[in-house]
Amino acid sequence: MQLSELTALLTPEGLRLLDGVGPIDSTDAVARAVTRLRAAGHSPDLVSAVVGQARLRAKAVAKFGGFAERMLFTRAGLEQATRLGVAARHAGRMRAAGITGVADLGCGIGGDALAFAGAGLEVHAVDADEVTAAIAAYNLAPFGGDVTVQQGTAEEFADTHLGRGLDSSEEAAHLRDAPTAVWLDPARRTAGHSETRRVAASDYSPALDWAFALAERVPTGIKLGPGHDRNALPTGSEAQWVSADGSVVELVLWSGPLAREGVRRAAMVIRGDETHELTAPADAEDAEVRALGAYVHEPDGAVIRARLIGDLAREHDAGMLDPHIAYLTSDAPLDSPFAASFRVREVLPVQPKAISAALKKADIGRLEIKKRGVDIDPAAFRKKLALRGSREATLILARIGDARHAILADRA
Template sequence: MSHTTTSAPGWHELAEPAGLNLLARIATAHSAGSSLDAIGQRLRKDNIEPSMIAAALTQTDLRAKAAGKFGPVASELLFTRAGLEQASRAIVSDLHAARFAAAGCTTVADLGCGLGAESVSFLRAGLDVRAVEIDPLTAAYARHNLAVVAAEPGCGSATVTEADAESSDLAGIDAVFLDPARRTAGHRDTRRVSPDDYSPSLDFAFEAARSAIAGGVKLGPGLPRELLPDDAEAQWVSVEGALVETGVWFGAAARPGIRRAATIIQRNEVHELTGAEDAADAEVRELGQFVYEPDGAVIRARLIGTLTTQLHAGMVREGIAYLTGDALVPTPFATAFRVLEELPAGEKQLRKELAARDIGTLEIKKRGVDVDPASMRKRLKLRGSQSATIILTRVADRHVALLAERVR
């Protein structure tokens, strides 16, 4: 994803030999036990430009934070704060690269490459990368980052061009990947989304991806479904329960017979639920011994009906994404709760019941009811020593408060 950076003094110099040498010096001292504050004080005595020192110390901190997304190689790469926040996790970008490799692609254009997180995975999959980034500082950092990774055994080659994605020449390219940034400046209602709210626009992004042998467009997980093209596979991805992206795949990158996919990544394992179309919701049934909360990717992909069949369950109520059944079926696609008892839904009576059970720490889950869990928790004023979970929802035509426990 492209992003505009400020030209703060010292940041451009970090991509040059003097800046990289300074970063290496800081890394050596830091690994030997010196704090960044102490290192900064010593560097100032050496008459190094204060702006350069500040940029290098911040970069050292960003490298440490980036290890979770990029792995050990983060200690050799360059980051901006905004770019690191927007960068894909390696395990997710590896899945993107695997699609292109499986499609037989050998070259990929990464249009709006940001710091190069996606391109790192493309290179490691053996693909040659032609990356494009419009922001000068980000392009310089991407050029450095991809050169570092391209030197690893078995990796493809990489070029980074400072240019606008929409002016890119795609001749000779097998695969195209884009990560458009959503623009909200000047919009009074950011809930209403149109294709032109993105840079580059969704119309351009989809057409560029569609024009290649294999194409992919990475978008936010909340993308309105009416913006999804009919000729693509839409994939919602969650990592450790957090919904992180919607992937839109064209051509050979889209899998035959699949138009909807929910991809769940837990503890570095990938699980997937797929369908040729949106699944119809299951029938409503009476409350069972267990309540299941589907992962957000399953909900967004509208594959709740498929999951319900796997769990031998039913809906607690039409339009509410809680499932219920009497069998405990282990699944990566939902969190299971064992229903212990039903408590009064009114706050006054609920407070009495929770206090009688010595509950002090309360997890509040809710669907289909207009309740703010944080505000409700304060109003309940619980003082007990025990922990509990309550599920606030609607069963048939009544509001219920279910005392439950997570099934590990």
């Protein structure tokens, strides 16, 4: 979104027009809305802003639910925003740690700040981009004086409000014990409101070295991508990988009182309204390798990222299918939110003809394909299979030792 479009939108006429248009959820609907609004005499900037926002509001429901109906977005800001349900859990951690205020440095469209304010925290939101800061201010306006939004960099805010230099150990200790925390979501993409690309960790803004140094002095949560290099994580922080409805969405590093005593690795698994967590003081040792049993188990991605598969396996008397593959096996299903279980039907060679024959015999026409440790494109492999039955199953393509196997199974 350009500043001229935002200026046109942030008027009584523009906001009434946006509310009247409602969500737009298809390309055809976009074209119809543009034609209708231009015919009604509205300016090109206003039409572009209204239609763009209506489209983004429809997409934002997945992250923000009903709140999306009154929010404004940029395309890049929505893509990078934390899901509201995940942000609410972060806000709950801050409240539990005795935090009463949070500086959201690099607030984007205000998604995290929305959850912080909703939890009763005083919020200071900062973003370097003029348009993004203005949108955050609009989104956070219902919270009144409990939230301030300003344009500026994280470094400038920290220098002004959190002390600079901190040569005094007494001052550093005071900041670590302060009721104000910092939330940092470093920009991991090039600047812009629409088309952006990922940048290397060395080019994050603010720089990670600066963010990690700040976290040593002030209670801090730092949001990173779930695939961030584990060898580059600071040793004194708690690393928490978060999975929401089956997708690993982020890694958060917690410092000071926000980091739980004795916890350095955590896997949070969110399924609908339920939250489950697996924690440990360090990476877990792998479980022993075991021959394929009656069931194969797929650990949640957060458990895999946190390297807690071994602890999960030992808790449920399971073993590794292969020392290098993140599948477990046992003779019983796992009653656990941290893994999905599959009952083995049969083991087949990784050959489309043999698999198709087995599928035909079992009347299987709907097939879920999973793979680990094999260089196979599931979508391309599916096209080679004859799927004409009325039943469904799961095909697990995995390397066990030096051989590739196709395990036909049912979800338990």
